[in-house]
Amino acid sequence: MSTNAQNPPEPFPYDAIALLSFGGPEGPDDVMPFLENVTRGRGIPRERLAEVAEHYLHFGGRSPINDQNKELLAALRAELDARGLGSVPLLWGNRNWDPYVTDVLREAHQGGVRSLLAVFTSAYSSYSSCRQYREDLGKAVVTLAEEGRPLAVDRIRHYYNSPAFVAVNARALAAAVRELPEAAREGVRVAFVTHSIPDAMNDTSGPDGGWYVRQHLDVAAAVAAEAGRELGRELPWDLTYCSRSGPPTQPWLEPDINDWLREVHAGGGSGAVVAPIGFVSDHMEVKFDLDTEAAETAQEIGLPFARAATVGATREFVTGLVDLVLERAERARGLDPAQPTAGGLGPSWEVCQVDCCKNLRREVPAMCGVDAPRVEVGAAAPAGGTA
Numbered sequence: 001m002s003t004n005a006q007n008p009p010e011p012f013p014y015d016a017i018a019l020l021s022f023g024g025p026e027g028p029d030d031v032m033p034f035l036e037n038v039t040r041g042r043g044i045p046r047e048r049l050a051e052v053a054e055h056y057l058h059f060g061g062r063s064p065i066n067d068q069n070k071e072l073l074a075a076l077r078a079e080l081d082a083r084g085l086g087s088v089p090l091l092w093g094n095r096n097w098d099p100y101v102t103d104v105l106r107e108a109h110q111g112g113v114r115s116l117l118a119v120f121t122s123a124y125s126s127y128s129s130c131r132q133y134r135e136d137l138g139k140a141v142v143t144l145a146e147e148g149r150p151l152a153v154d155r156i157r158h159y160y161n162s163p164a165f166v167a168v169n170a171r172a173l174a175a176a177v178r179e180l181p182e183a184a185r186e187g188v189r190v191a192f193v194t195h196s197i198p199d200a201m202n203d204t205s206g207p208d209g210g211w212y213v214r215q216h217l218d219v220a221a222a223v224a225a226e227a228g229r230e231l232g233r234e235l236p237w238d239l240t241y242c243s244r245s246g247p248p249t250q251p252w253l254e255p256d257i258n259d260w261l262r263e264v265h266a267g268g269g270s271g272a273v274v275a276p277i278g279f280v281s282d283h284m285e286v287k288f289d290l291d292t293e294a295a296e297t298a299q300e301i302g303l304p305f306a307r308a309a310t311v312g313a314t315r316e317f318v319t320g321l322v323d324l325v326l327e328r329a330e331r332a333r334g335l336d337p338a339q340p341t342a343g344g345l346g347p348s349w350e351v352c353q354v355d356c357c358k359n360l361r362r363e364v365p366a367m368c369g370v371d372a373p374r375v376e377v378g379a380a381a382p383a384g385g386t387a
């Protein structure tokens with residue numbers, strides 16, 4: 001690699017890195033406006049909204065997600081600094097609550113940022129967990145282009161099967177199994193848990209459909225095997241779901257975790273461990289649907305129950321994310337770095353095909369895809385430059 005006096009070796013090809021997340025209310029008054037942001041135009045029944053509002057109010061009207069993102073940002077910042085990226089700004093923008101993506105990117109542009117590498121707080125492919133983040137970016141990029149602020153955006157590949165994500169989840173699962181009383185461990189059953197989505201959304205996830213479930217099954221198998229090795233025994237497992245919403249007539253992914261617990265109990269299982277591999281930190285779904293509701297179900301039926309930790313801001317997970325940032329940077333520079341993975345699916349795409357995780361309602365611009373709006377970055381005049 002050649003170097004010269006002006007440029008550090010291997011210049012990082014992005015002006016900033018941005019963590020993109022869901023957002024959540026900060027207090028009771030934010031709860032309804034937040035829920036309206038989340039569900040605008042989505043046909044979620046009113047009763048479901050009132051019910052979810054109660055979940056938030058049960059925790060003082062405050063989602064844990066913003067504080068968890070701040071913790072993740074601090075850990076990412078430290079790791080980026082340690083890896084020679086101390087001069088690259090790290091931004092944070094949300095879909096449904098302040099700080100909103102468009103506002104954050106506008107401010108970054110004013111500060112000189114013209115290209116961005118995005119990291120989503122969701123590890124898997126589906127409309128809700130991937131394309132909608134790409135649409136958040138699309139909306140921001142189109143809006144800013146209209147203001148004469150062109151911005152280029154890439155993202156890292158999905159990290160569900162990064163060795164670090166799998167290893168940290170496996171250790172957490174083994175620890176949760178050890179939390180059960182000894183007598184409950186012998187016939188223990190494991191439920192990997194993720195956010196339910198409509199069947200139709202799974203059917204269009206990834207480039208050719210079904211990837212949301214496929215990716216979770218791949219992670220689940222890898223995590224169960226690794227945790228099983230650590231414990232010196234096989235762990236029987238299933239993939240289960242929480243947080244179903246939508247009208248009852250619409251099929252969503254099943255089984256629900258509560259139904260699964262009852263079934264395990266009826267089938268003579270001695271204990272249950274739930275491992276929320278679908279969530280990167282202890283979101284409201286984890287705090288309410290698992291730690292509150294599912295724990296109550298288990299207690300009601302007398303089934304010993306433990307919940308595995310989420311990856312959160314653990315050192316190894318964060319290091320793995322920065323590995324993917326550096327990998328993406330090398331690929332942007334035309335190099336061909338190693339792309340380590342766990343499980344059996346191999347490295348996932350970082351540029352999406354046209355209908356990848358298709359928006360079933362309407363077509364809106366999405367970044368990081370082959371059909372993303374093209375923005376002339378570096379054009380001096382206001383570009384309005386979207387095609």
Ligand SMILES: CC1=C(CCC(=O)O)c2cc3nc(cc4[nH]c(cc5[nH]c(cc1n2)c(C)c5CCC(=O)O)c(CCC(=O)O)c4C)C(CCC(=O)O)=C3C
Pocket residue numbers: 022023024025035038039042044048049052063064065121122126128129195196197198243244245246278282283284285
């Ligand atoms: C796949 C997926 C993820 C994982 C990927 C990712 O992390 O992005 C996720 C994350 C999250 N979902 C969250 C909250 C909510 N999701 C809702 C509604 C919905 N989620 C869906 C899917 C997902 N959601 C879907 C298909 C709907 C139906 C409406 C629609 O088609 O969009 C609703 C409305 C009420 C309700 O119906 O439950 C709320 C309040 C929070 C914040 C939690 C906190 O505050 O800690 C987070 C991280």
Ligand SMILES: [Fe+2]
Pocket residue numbers: 195
């Ligand atoms: Fe959700």
